[in-house]
Amino acid sequence: MADLFTILAVSAGAVLFLAGTLGLLRFPDTLTRLHALTKVDNLGLGLVVLGLLPQLGWLAAAKMLAVWLLVQLSGAVVTQILARSVRGEGES
Amino acid sequence: MEGGASKDTRPAVALLLRSAAYFLFWVVLAGTAAKDLAAGLVTAVIAAWLSLQLIPAGEMTLRPGRALSLFARFLWQSVVAGVTVARIVLTPRMPLRPGMVAYRTALPPGNRRFLFMTYASLLPGTLPTRTDETDLIEVHALDCGQPVAELLAEEEARLSAVLAERPSA
Incomplete structure (x- = not known):
């Protein structure tokens, strides 16, 4: 049962990473590409982490959750810095 | 505010609490080997001090x-x-x-x-x-x-x- 959950969640996560990468290639400009990267890949990572949780001891599980949290935070902050520099005066 | 002898203890309490939180985070990421704990303790206090410069005590209290x-x-x-x-x-x-x-x-x-x-x-x-x-x-x-x-x-x-x-x- 736990294995089935892992397979489903990690596969769904992999599909989202694929979609995020496709977005990076297909979307027309920097800002729309940032949407693809932050939102889709964040969810993909979340599903991979969620899927792996039942396979792990509590310390390893806490570590995975910490990694997820750090990626969310750094992703959101870096995205904003990139978006600002795209829109900033005199820069393109 | 002039409080006479009573000093504002909030920054000190915040430094302690934030250090503890960062240290816990460190332990989760780095494990519990003795030399890692020593490095983690120093890092946690420095990180807490830096975070107090950026977000002063009491500015972001959550419900x-x-x-x-x-x-x-x-x-x-x-x-x-x-x-x-x-x-x-x-x-x-x-x-x-x-x-x-x-x-x-x-x-x-x-x-x-x-x-x-x-x-x-x-x-x-x-x-x-x-x-x-x-x-x-x-x-x-x-x-x-x-x-x-x-x-x-x-x-x-x-x-x-x-x-x-x-x-x-």
């Missing part, structure tokens, strides 16, 4: 119950956000209607507004780009057909409800 329910909502919103973009990408004709929306915020410039912008960048379809002294936040939206400003105003209200009132300085 625990509301923070928890906002976090639950945030998890669901990140599912919606990811699925929305993934669906657009996987649709051959890519139904994008991107554009810029000017959003007027009630949050003062500084940490609170920045927290809101960071939060909003993780929500479905919105990506704040820049802000200025006139309380406008420029938001890039994936779908301009949606009432972007109204949705953001709702989210801002939710986030403000999580943050306790700033103690009168």
